[in-house]
Amino acid sequence: MQIPSFEELQAKLKEYINVLKMARKPDREEFISTTKISVAVMFLVGLVGFIIYILMEILPGVFKK
Secondary structure, eight states, rough: OOOOOHHHHHHHHHHHHHHHHOOOOOOOHHHHHHHHHHHHHHHHHHHHHHHHHHHHHHHHHHHHH
């Protein structure tokens, strides 16, 4: 594995600093919208996982009879 040079590290650090300078705090409406979408997606993923779990528990019993 090659160790990056000082110039490469400095360039990468400048990129990170530029990203941080562009970042801003979201306003209340944007934060609430993002939170609603995140909760909806978490619920959907959990529901799909639960349905798969239930199917894996029920289907093997159906085929044994």
